[in-house]
Amino acid sequence: MRSSVAESHPSSNVEVRGQHNHHQPPFNTRVPHSDRPHANESSTVQNAQHRLKLTPAEGWLPIILLAIAIYSVVFSISAVGWVHHSFILNWSAAVGLVVGLIVAKINRFPQAILHLAACLIGHWLSVWLTSAIAFHISWGVLITSIGSVITDPTRMNNSEMVFLFYLSFLSFFLGYFGAWLVYRAHLPWLVALVYCAIFLINLNYVGHDVSLYVVILLAALILLIARVQSSAMLVQWKSEGLYTDASWLRGITWRITQITSVIMLLALLFGWLLPVLGQPSQGVTFWNNLDNAWSNITQGHLSLQNPGSLLQPYQAPTNFFGDQLTIAGSVHLPTGEVLYYTSSAAPQYLAGFTYDHFDGHTWTSLSSSIVQNFDANSLLPNETAQNYVSATTSVTIVQPPVSSKNFLFGPSQPDSFDISTMLYGDTMVSAWAQQAPLSTNEHYEVTSLISTATPQDLSTIPLPKVNADFWKNDTNYTTLQTNYIDVPRDLTPNVQKTLLQWTQGATNTYAALKQIETHLNDATHFTYSVDNPPVPTNVDAADWLLQTHHGYCTYYATEMIVMARMLGIPTRMVNGFSHGYLDVQHHIWIVDGSDAHSWVQAYFPGFGWINFDPTPGFALQNANNPHPVTTPVATPTQTKPSPTKTPIGQKHGTAPGATPTTSQGISAASGAGTGLLLVILSFLALACAVLIFLAAVVHYWWRNLYANSSFIAGTFWRLCRVASWVGISPRSSQTPYEFSRALCRRVPQEAGTVWKLTELFVHERWGTPQQQSPPFIEHELERLSPHLRRSIWQLLLMKFRRA
DSSP states (O other), rough: OTTTOOOOOOOTTTTOOOOOTTTTTOOOOOOOOOGGHHHHHHHHHHHHHHHHOOSSSSSSSHHHHHHHHHHHHHHHHHHHTTTSSTTTHHHHHHHHHHHHHHHHHSSSHHHHHHHHHHHHHHHHHHHHIIIIIIIIEEEEEHHHHHHHHHHHHGGGGGGGGHHHHHHHHHHHHHHHHHHHIIIIIIHHHHHHHHHHHHHHHHTTOOOOOOOOHHHHHHHHHHHHHHHHHHHHHHHHHHHHTTOHHHHHHHHHHHHHHHHHHHHHHHHHHHHHHHHHGGOHHHHHHHHHHHHOOOOOOOOTTTSSSSSGGGOOOOOOEEESSSSSOOOSSEEEEEOEEEEEETTTOOOEEEEEEEOOOESSSHHHTTTSSSEEEEHHHHHHHHHOOSSSSEEEEEEESSSSSSSOBOOBBBBSSEEEEEOEEEEEOOOOOEEEEEOOOOOOOEEEEEEEEEEOOOHHHHHHHOOOEEEEEHHTSSTTHHHHHHHHHHTTTOOOOOHHHHHHHTTOOOOSEEEEHHHHHHHHTTTTEEOOSSOEEEEEEEESSHHHHHHHHHHHHHHHHHHHHHHHHHOOOOOOEEEEOOOOOEEETTEEEEEEGGGEEEEEEEEEETTTTEEOOOOOOOOOOOOOOSOOSSSSOOTTTTTOOOOOOOOOOOOOOOOOOOOOEEEEEHHHTOHHEEEEHHHHHHHHHHHHHHHHHHHHHHHHHHHTTTSOOHHHHHHHHHHHHHHHTTTOOOTTOOOOHHHHHHHHOOGGGHHHHHHHHHHHHHHHHHHHHEEEOOOHHHHHHHHHHHHHHHHHHHHHHHHHHOO
């Protein structure tokens, strides 16, 4: 039985369909044989109309050239070595290219919504690649870390995991918008500008020759620009009436590619001959100053008192109470009173957390991956074995410092807290914290084992390189060697030379440490300053202090630790507060935010960790400490920054048990309030993106279901399609009128509209050319479209009710 859609007098606005079109219902209509189109002709027209075109109009060559260009950029990022596991950047860039091409070719949906959906895809892809593939951790931990960076952007450079996520999303974004700009906006030159800018930025930090990749990148971009521009010109020529065939198109495309290749080779050869390495120093200085000025202006780092600071390099202040501590030009410190305390051994430095690993610019704690939970008044592990006195310190919090963990502060070597406590560290404790965030007026007591070892006692400990066997007998020797003696690999010989000069004649560990401390404490050679020029990225902080001779406490503690470790002495960085000042009227010691401080702890077998303070103007004022008071306390005239505080996502631990329990530190972070909120928002955004994408797919399919039909026929066929879903399928024995009567009985409210559509359909399909519907009929039908949509929705509701 022939389909009733073949028309006897096809017109320009009525489609011709073949016999086997499955979209159209098999109405039994009688069409004169002489009016039927030839079967072969109908089949040819149908195949021409419904051939699936997978090749974009611009061809596949641009995407290949774009892939070559973006992978050159990705290689430049990986070659710098910003982070480990950079292999995932290849995956995110590839997915970005594919998603960008797909979005560029979707024409029947708002591009803004598709861009949002694509960005969410890239976000979650980067989360999955970073957490599951690179670091093998829970994605909740990464979300929490990202939330911490959002609330405190200065922590971006301090988290390798977050920075890898950023680079992964950047690679996706470069691939996505590269493909979209090429295949949708036809702006390959903008792609080239962005790719070259990012490549040059990374090229400035690559330590080896990558000239080959420069050539590959430029060659791919030049060919890409030529290919896309030639494709755009061909489309314009066709629109202006130029007749073309496949052979002619291949020929002119090949000729344009040949000419472009010659131009590319000449440009590369000419560029190779330019004296790029002979740039005068004045030019380097000019561009560096311009870059510095722009960074200072965008960051609001301006000073009317010192206009010349506009041209100085800008570096964001470091976060003092974070999981990592980057040595920068300045540091964020709390403002005003933070806490006050009384102690049976006052005054005391109040330690909160320690760092053990230093890469030349940033301190981290590699030993804090294990969390131990203790009940109130439980005895805590510590390394003090002899020569100590027990001291009780009562601390009251006035203004909780903004920190990545809920650090508790007390004299070194805490033995117990009267509140539930979380200890960070594997074998050796690296930080003391509370499970819940600290609050205003919160009070706790800490009992500490304060060393009473004298200089004579400590002088009995030999240098590790002089008597290694003595150190090997210590029970903590393996841990000390693993975590507390590593030094950066890029130190200059100047550090070693200075160390040998300062420690000349030292015969034991204590003497060597005291000589290093004394030289750094010398106010005639070194100056304490909280506002310093940034440490260059290619210079180790230990080298930098020996060049500038000024910095804040972290500079000096770092210098002493690096030098001590070069002698084989286990040392670590301690962060907390100096002793503050005495309120004589209330007999309490008050600690301000400006008292935030870094100092050094060195390990002595049998005595545990002993405090040293190499910062000029600071001294450990404790008669029971082997450090004699030789320098005055920091004067109130020293200025310290007053930054605007921003909340940082807090990490919560599990409930304390009767005995210490061990769990991964990362699991403690996954329950943070900020991270949970970000997870919920991310899931909601992802769900919305999926729904929008599905709606776009359905909308696109529905609009293109009968794209080659006229408006009247397409509307009628869609109505038939929906009716078939609810069991009212048109049969071959029915005419369109008989089918419409059956349909009107199901939707009597819209019977008039359905019948009007049927009459227009029959009139259009089988009327003579003189009887074809005038244009205003289609406009009338468009006016009736809301009624037809209601009919479709009523039919769908019937189907759902039956289900």
